[in-house]
Amino acid sequence: xxxxxxxxxxxxxxxxxxxxxxxxxxxxxxxxxxxxxxxxxxxxxxxxxxxxxxxxxxxxxxxxxxxxxxxxxxxxxxxxxxxxxxxxxxxxxxxxxxxxxxxxxxxxxxxxxxxxxxxxxxxxxxxxxxxxxxxxxxxxxxxxxxxxxxxxxxxxxxxxxxxxxxxxxxxxxxxxxxxxxxxxxxxxxxxxxxxxxxxxxxxxxxxxxxx
Numbered sequence: 001x002x003x004x005x006x007x008x009x010x011x012x013x014x015x016x017x018x019x020x021x022x023x024x025x026x027x028x029x030x031x032x033x034x035x036x037x038x039x040x041x042x043x044x045x046x047x048x049x050x051x052x053x054x055x056x057x058x059x060x061x062x063x064x065x066x067x068x069x070x071x072x073x074x075x076x077x078x079x080x081x082x083x084x085x086x087x088x089x090x091x092x093x094x095x096x097x098x099x100x101x102x103x104x105x106x107x108x109x110x111x112x113x114x115x116x117x118x119x120x121x122x123x124x125x126x127x128x129x130x131x132x133x134x135x136x137x138x139x140x141x142x143x144x145x146x147x148x149x150x151x152x153x154x155x156x157x158x159x160x161x162x163x164x165x166x167x168x169x170x171x172x173x174x175x176x177x178x179x180x181x182x183x184x185x186x187x188x189x190x191x192x193x194x195x196x197x198x199x200x201x202x203x204x205x206x207x208x209x210x211x
Contacts, residue, residue, distance in 0.1 A: 026159040027184060027191040031150050031169055034198045038154030041074040042171045042197070043140040045147035049164035049183065056080060057145040060116065063127070063137055065093050070127060070137030074172060076147050082116040083139065094130040101125050101141055124170075124177075138172045162186050169195040 031042045048054055058081040064071050066088040077083060087093050087110050095106040095114070101123035106114050108131070119125065119141045129135040146165075148156040163186055170179035175198040184193060 025162045025186045025188055025190070026157060027167065027186060027193055028155070028157045029150070029167070029169070029192070030194045031154045031156075031171075032194070032196050034196060036196070038150075038152065039171065039197060039199075040150055040152050040154065041072075042150040042154070042156070042169050042195075043074065043076045043142070043147065043179075044150065044156050044158065044167070044169050044195075045076070045142045045144050046158055046160050046165040046167055046184070047142075047144050049166050054144050054146070058082075060084060061139075062086065063139075065089050065129075065135070068132050068135060070129075070135055072137070074138050074140070074149060076140045076142060076149055077119060078145050078147070079122050079141050079143050080118065080120050081141075082118050084112075084116045085114045086112045087114070091131075093132070093135075095127055096130055097125050097127050099123070099125040102139075124172075140170055160186055162188055167193055169197060171197055171199065173199040173201075175200050 029044050031039045033039045058078050061075050061077045061083040064086045092108040092110045094108045101121040102119045102125045122141045122143050125139040127137040146158050146160040148158050150156045165184050167184045168179040168181045180195050
């Protein structure tokens with residue numbers, strides 16, 4: 001269930017460039033789990049309220065393999081962006097995804113020989129390795145350039161022009177699978193917001209049932 005929080009805004013002095021005043025705006029977000037513990041690797045993003053078009057920046061991402069792990073565990077990119085998959089292990093990997101937004105099968109390779117994949121549909125893409133079953137990673141593809149990922153303290157800051165947005169927060173273990181959301185209005189200054197997410201028990205938990 002989404003939980004609404006009060007958004008507080010404060011004035012921020014505008015910087016002047018070439019004689020023109022440029023106002024800064026954005027939102028600082030804190031995310032915790034159901035027990036109030038700061039939650040890392042939460043994808044937080046701003047979608048335009050009303051569906052107006054947003055810039056298409058499409059910056060490339062990278063997911064490497066090292067120590068028989070995908071690094072990072074969670075990646076967020078804008079729809080239409082590429083992700084590169086360098087293999088830093090001494091063994092070869094075989095990357096695949098059965099997820100509807102982007103199904104692919106990258107055959108065994110080593111080094112940097114794998115072609116980048118273009119993620120052209122929004123949604124969640126789960127990655128695996130056919131050779132090493134415990135390897136897993138998540139890609140969240142979003143239709144906005146205003147996104148980030150929380151650090152170990154559960155914090156992330158997003159920069160965006162003033163306007164009305166829907167702020168969303170998603171984690172691979174979020175209960176129900178859908179992001180939590182709340183409406184925000186960004187003015188010419190910083191704002192703050194918070195989420196508390198209910199999580200399902202990790203699949204690695206031997207006592208977890210039904211996940």
